[in-house]
Amino acid sequence: MRFEYFQMIDRVVALDVAGRVVRCRSGVPQQSTVFEGHFPTYPLMPGALLLECMAQTTGWLVMALSGFTTMPFLIGVRDAKFRTAVFPGDELEFEGSIVHEGSGFTVGECKGRRQGKAVCEAQITYRVMAFPSPEFRQAILQWAEQIGVPVKEFIK
Amino acid sequence: MSATFDKVADIIAETCDIPRENIKPESHAINDLEIDSLDFLDIAFAIDKTFGIKLPLEQWTQEVNDGKATTDQYFVLKNLSDEIDKLIAAKGA
Numbered sequence: 001m002r003f004e005y006f007q008m009i010d011r012v013v014a015l016d017v018a019g020r021v022v023r024c025r026s027g028v029p030q031q032s033t034v035f036e037g038h039f040p041t042y043p044l045m046p047g048a049l050l051l052e053c054m055a056q057t058t059g060w061l062v063m064a065l066s067g068f069t070t071m072p073f074l075i076g077v078r079d080a081k082f083r084t085a086v087f088p089g090d091e092l093e094f095e096g097s098i099v100h101e102g103s104g105f106t107v108g109e110c111k112g113r114r115q116g117k118a119v120c121e122a123q124i125t126y127r128v129m130a131f132p133s134p135e136f137r138q139a140i141l142q143w144a145e146q147i148g149v150p151v152k153e154f155i156k
Numbered sequence: 157m158s159a160t161f162d163k164v165a166d167i168i169a170e171t172c173d174i175p176r177e178n179i180k181p182e183s184h185a186i187n188d189l190e191i192d193s194l195d196f197l198d199i200a201f202a203i204d205k206t207f208g209i210k211l212p213l214e215q216w217t218q219e220v221n222d223g224k225a226t227t228d229q230y231f232v233l234k235n236l237s238d239e240i241d242k243l244i245a246a247k248g249a
Binding site (some may be wrong): 075076100101102103104105107125127 | 170194197198200201204205211212213214215217
């Protein structure tokens, strides 16, 4: 994870478009200015950032479903739960899936685990729109490749 | 009132916390009930799930933006219910 760039996923380890499932891996950094405030002397991964991890995990799946022709923007969260404290250095796995593909929106789910044990979960709604610009899309494709998405397999 | 309208009205009442008695077949979802686009996506999600369809919101929006349709055609609830019935019929055809 790179908090300062909002790059919350280190690696997409499996992306199954037909099965509507994505699995990602990410490590909480040992050091971050975020931990200076959250909290002094007791560094703790903020739930808001765990939520972003989940949104990005399922977001990669949503993009792959459209062949990276559209971008999912977070517009709603339901039933978010943060089950246990997450600390610097923790290695997390996230598994995202699709609940519903609507017209112009997608509803997904995501669960986070640490060593197999549930850490967090949420139902996430995205508005799905065309990329605002070709440059934006290119940057996203580049980012996807950096974290292991086999972009060429999905691209339309 | 149709069974479809009743289900749609129940969904809107629950999703948007609008008293059920205020939701009528001639109500316009946006102009009368003041449902915003974000809440309407929640309603669309519930409608899609309940009826096993996919409301073509993007197509409707495009038609309205292009001047080929009015919002009344899709967002007055009796018309929305008719559109849902058509989608259900098309699914079974």
